[in-house]
Amino acid sequence: MMIIKNARIVDPAGGSAHEGDLYIKDGRLCEPFDESLADRVIDARGLAAAPGLVDLHVHLRDPGQTHKEDIVTGCAAAAAGGVTTLLCMPNTSPVLDSPELIRCVIARAASTGVKVRPCGAVTVGQEGRELTDFKALKGAGAAALSDDGRNIDSASVMREALKKAGEEGLLIIAHCEDSGLAGNRAVNEGPVSKALGLPGRPAIAEELIVARDAMLAKETGGRLHIAHVSSKGSVDIIRRAKAAGVNISAETCPQYFTLTESAVLEKGTLARVNPPLRTDEDVRAIIEGLRDGTLDAVSTDHAPHSAEEKSRGLENAPSGMVGLETSLALALTRLCGEEGFTLESVIRLMSANPAAIAGVPGGSLKIGSPADIVLFDPDEEWTVEPEKFKSRARNTPFGGFKLRGRVKYTIADGKTVYGG
Numbered sequence: 001m002m003i004i005k006n007a008r009i010v011d012p013a014g015g016s017a018h019e020g021d022l023y024i025k026d027g028r029l030c031e032p033f034d035e036s037l038a039d040r041v042i043d044a045r046g047l048a049a050a051p052g053l054v055d056l057h058v059h060l061r062d063p064g065q066t067h068k069e070d071i072v073t074g075c076a077a078a079a080a081g082g083v084t085t086l087l088c089m090p091n092t093s094p095v096l097d098s099p100e101l102i103r104c105v106i107a108r109a110a111s112t113g114v115k116v117r118p119c120g121a122v123t124v125g126q127e128g129r130e131l132t133d134f135k136a137l138k139g140a141g142a143a144a145l146s147d148d149g150r151n152i153d154s155a156s157v158m159r160e161a162l163k164k165a166g167e168e169g170l171l172i173i174a175h176c177e178d179s180g181l182a183g184n185r186a187v188n189e190g191p192v193s194k195a196l197g198l199p200g201r202p203a204i205a206e207e208l209i210v211a212r213d214a215m216l217a218k219e220t221g222g223r224l225h226i227a228h229v230s231s232k233g234s235v236d237i238i239r240r241a242k243a244a245g246v247n248i249s250a251e252t253c254p255q256y257f258t259l260t261e262s263a264v265l266e267k268g269t270l271a272r273v274n275p276p277l278r279t280d281e282d283v284r285a286i287i288e289g290l291r292d293g294t295l296d297a298v299s300t301d302h303a304p305h306s307a308e309e310k311s312r313g314l315e316n317a318p319s320g321m322v323g324l325e326t327s328l329a330l331a332l333t334r335l336c337g338e339e340g341f342t343l344e345s346v347i348r349l350m351s352a353n354p355a356a357i358a359g360v361p362g363g364s365l366k367i368g369s370p371a372d373i374v375l376f377d378p379d380e381e382w383t384v385e386p387e388k389f390k391s392r393a394r395n396t397p398f399g400g401f402k403l404r405g406r407v408k409y410t411i412a413d414g415k416t417v418y419g420g
Contacts, residue, residue: 103141384399
């Protein structure tokens with residue numbers, strides 16, 4: 001039994017923030033009880049208490065790529081960032097395309113305290129041809145389906161996937177980039193790619209597939225979630241699809257509302273991500289999409305790589321950056337501090353909305369809810385020091401950035417998984 005006292009309670013499901021206490025018993029939020037019965041009392045004066053963050057898009061690299069990250073280090077990073085539930089992507093080695101592998105990941109994550117919900121692959125080996133056994137993956141515990149890291153190039157395969165996923169009540173998380181147009185190009189097509197003398201990765205590569213998949217979702221009635229939205233055109237397409245009643249949701253990541261393509265000139269491979277960082281106009285559109293509800297969630301696309309891999313130069317280094325330990329602070333700094341978002345709206349984007357999209361418990365501090373809580377100081381300034389990350393990887397362009405908002409405790413099912 002635990003009591004959190006004197007916190008600024010920020011609950012998107014419970015109205016405006018207010019000072020109060022939270023009571024926890026048997027892993028759930030409960031009615032007040034006598035303080036003498038508590039095993040632990042946390043004085044949270046000066047701290048905000050919010051539902052634990054729910055991250056729809058994390059690469060744990062386990063099995064098969066544990067030189068980058070493993071389940072234990074990835075979950076430690078999640079806890080340090082206030083994340084209590086995460087969906088891990090299936091592009092591991094081997095690919096999470098069988099119920100046995102789904103069960104294995106869930107079992108290995110059980111001891112971490114962080115709730116890991118694997119995404120099963122849409123196609124066998126993520127090869128884009130043969131659909132996996134959706135029913136078996138769901139039965140093993142898959143929270144959603146994705147071929148993230150790869151686009152499903154075949155419209156007929158994607159159409160059939162949306163149909164079958166709809167029959168099983170499963171969400172498809174789509175990595176939308178036309179493979180032919182995107183290639184393995186490292187940077188956005190524009191002034192920076194020209195300055196570097198590199199072929200660019202155009203925004204139309206993303207936008208074509210966002211439009212295609214939105215149309216397929218409308219035609220099939222399947223549930224579609226667009227991953228890591230990066231361009232103004234994609235935001236416009238998703239806005240129109242929602243207005244037309246398509247069953248579609250979408251996420252973006254902190255890098256797409258904080259950085260532009262020019263970061264590549266300073267940070268090199270640390271700023272290489274898929275889809276790439278884009279223009280000021282795209283950044284502004286992403287922020288407005290979050291503001292008006294076109295974009296439903298902020299996720300990290302936490303993508304660990306080794307220092308050796310990231311040292312191979314822009315054309316040969318893998319894409320991706322780690323983000324679990326900086327995402328909340330980046331959102332608080334940029335969205336609240338600079339763009340006028342309320343604290344409640346940011347927590348909604350990072351907790352309540354993603355929980356609803358994935359259909360997992362979380363995102364609420366109502367009595368009876370799981371005691372998944374992040375306690376953070378919304379005003380504390382700190383400097384990002386990648387060498388202190390809990391993650392095994394250090395590949396972030398945000399090293400040295402001064403941010404506002406720092407996680408102090410993370411509690412999952414009533415147990416402290418990060419903090420004193």
